[in-house]
Amino acid sequence: MHTPVPPVSSAQLQDEIVRHATPIIQFRRTLAVDHELGGPGGPLLWAGEKAVLFFGSANRDEEVFADPDAFDITRTPNPHLGFGGGGPHYCLGAHLARQEMKVLFRELFTRLPELRSVGEPDLVPSSFDHRVRTLRFTF
Numbered sequence: 001m002h003t004p005v006p007p008v009s010s011a012q013l014q015d016e017i018v019r020h021a022t023p024i025i026q027f028r029r030t031l032a033v034d035h036e037l038g039g040p041g042g043p044l045l046w047a048g049e050k051a052v053l054f055f056g057s058a059n060r061d062e063e064v065f066a067d068p069d070a071f072d073i074t075r076t077p078n079p080h081l082g083f084g085g086g087g088p089h090y091c092l093g094a095h096l097a098r099q100e101m102k103v104l105f106r107e108l109f110t111r112l113p114e115l116r117s118v119g120e121p122d123l124v125p126s127s128f129d130h131r132v133r134t135l136r137f138t139f
């Protein structure tokens with residue numbers, strides 16, 4: 001018997017998948033202006049310096065998310081930074097990615113409702129994206 005799935009929206013599911021998996025690991029950006037990290041009094045980063053944003057670190061921040069390592073599709077709110085933190089560089093493909101996830105899971109579980117993963121995923125070694133090479137399923 002499988003654990004019953006609580007009633008959640010597709011958007012909640014997408015948010016928790018992107019938060020928990022954090023498909024994009026990091027982006028390096030160049031600071032356009034001086035910035036005090038974490039607010040006034042924080043370490044000063046100078047305009048022109050390079051900064052690396054580790055999205056997975058933000059998405060497992062225990063000051064923001066209760067039990068951050070748990071995969072919990074009922075999280076509300078879910079202020080993850082998996083598509084970036086807003087602003088001019090926010091992921092241009094976020095809407096497309098969300099639509100793809102919605103259609104993919106709808107079609108997959110409509111056709112194969114008993115689909116379940118078996119074992120652990122084999123990940124592609126990468127410092128940029130968190131990508132699965134193989135994962136075995138039963139259905």
Ligand code: HEM
Pocket residue numbers: 018022023024027055081082083084085086088089090091092093094096097
């Ligand atoms: C689940 C899928 C995806 C995730 C998790 C993701 C994540 C991200 C992240 C974290 C950034 C950097 C945001 C920032 O620095 O503030 C980004 C930027 C970007 N993404 Fe995505 N992305 C996804 C899918 C896509 C798709 C499908 C496209 C295009 C069809 C796309 C196009 C872009 C582009 C062009 C940027 C650069 C925007 C800029 O620098 O101004 N992404 N994405």
